[in-house]
Amino acid sequence: MDIIKNPHDSLFKRTLGDKEVAVDFLENYLPNSILKEIDLTDIKVAKDSFIDKELEESFSDILYNVSIDGKEGFVYLLFEHKSYFDKMTPVQMLGYILDIWKLYNKQNKNEKLPPIIPILIYHGDRKWKYGSSLSELIEATSEAISDYIPGYNYLLYDFSNYSDAEIKGQIKLRLFLKLISHIFDDDFDKGLREVLPLLIELREKTTGLEYIETVVKYILNIGEEISLNELDQKAKNISAEGSAVIMTIAEKIYHDGKEEGKVENMHEMIEFAMELKFGLSSKKIVQEINKIDDYERLKNIKDAIKSYDSLEELVKNIDI
Template sequence: MNNEEKYKKNIHHIHDKSYKDLYSKREVALDLFKNISNANWSKDLKAEDLTLVNNTYITADYEEREADIVYKANINNSEVVFYILLEFQSSVDYTMPLRLLFYMCEIIKEYAVNAKHKKYDKNVKIPAIVPIVLYNGEQVWDVPNQFRKMIYNEELFGNNILNFEYDIFDISNDEKLNKDALIDLKNVTAAIFLLDQKMDAIEFLERIKVIALYFNSLSDAEIKAIKKWIKNTVVDPLAESAIKILEADKREVELMVARNAFILDEMRENAKKEGREEGIEEGRKEGRKEGRKEGIEKSKLEVVRNSINNGLNDDIICKIANVSLDLVKKIRQECEKN
């Protein structure tokens, strides 16, 4: 495995683990179920009704690719028992309906073994399982959310074949989760989704400002969870700046965001200016057109290096410098060697 593949795998693993850490907190998970999902089963749900199931239902083939959470839920004094299966995805996975089926079968199997059902018992019941997928990749999630769509010629078999649906939250592409809609919600999951969408560093700081100024109903525990998520997923010093803004007095927030945004913008403009000047100088020697082109390319490389040194992630750097992701990764590897 080359360094680039190892690097990509580590990034996805860290991100999935960060979501797992976040939604292992019952209060944060409840916020997702009640305020984002809005499903009927979540209306009467309380944090104390949720029990985190520590078992993982991931086969060896998928062990390093998934970070799943399973909650057992009791509603109305245990009259209703069901399981909630949360999956976190950084890339589109067209086997997801099949993978979810495997996990659901494992949950039911374990429940049945412990329940010790008798074949003559007419009241045998199993708990419902609600599968939910959180996806934060750039490509639109276009995987069918019905299991039957995985079956050859499924339309021939009507209701005689196995089927279930899963909920998908496509953080970056779902119009129902756009910036304005999330700001209106003002809850912890909306804050995380706001920060996990694709944007440049300046927009990231603007969204931190919005959270700091207007998400007033967040508890101390939820603020702590957001800061931990930022620390785990955003490279310093941008993460450090964001956390300081969240901790600051509201009167200081505007100034802190403006100061940090100015530094980022100035860094970008200086790199562009240096590139233009160098291009002009080269143009005098080898021809104005060729020199200007070379200067622009050097400018982009300088922007990439400065952005890496300032802790920006690869997606943001691509947008700032207008270069390919492969080039950013190549330069990052060079920087890490030096």
């Protein structure tokens, strides 16, 4: 099984970076008082991320461009997946909101800045305990002084507190929310029991298998130490049909890994052959070849190395 560098980020963006799932989440979890002011029919997912590099292991974010009360606005979704409490999260979120406004101002010379609705999804192994307002972190003062202290409220969702009945939405959204609410459980069997029926249902959807693969990889990278075979055994104990879904994905992961291994091996052979025949001057070309993941194409390049006496001739006659 491949080790995913940041599995939380991968699952979060694969799920809520999908416009259909994003709308599903906002329609089901935004307060009605806010939802009635927002038009989600033309929602856009921005490509920008505002997380500091050193905090990427702890946070992920998505910015949605929406219409608020008929004007341009944003919904900013911050996904916190630290393994410890950090009361400074609202301060960090404020910094990201300011960065969004700075970028907006740079790109649009409007007189006023757009409204931003901040949402924090907390995903830790303990319950969130800091409230949903920046002011709760600041020492209380008289009203005369507090009027001049920056503050804002944010919408907070800690889905570990939600019952099964409270988790709403279409299949992908419910699957995501159940996963993040159970993944840190001491015994993941209960979570798997809730997730498997959704995996079975999702299998029938057009892009279902791709998302199921994302989910299985997430479980194997984040949950209790468990192999693919152990996961399959747990699934069998719950549902034979669920086990079949897991094994379908297992075969795909195995096949992809095998193909990836062949490609990686071919990259190494080409690099060795190029340096042996053309010396260090071939390094730039090797870097370009290493971007190719088509095994047959790589095999043709390797065979072509024998046919040419100069690097220039080789480059001229192969497709890189």
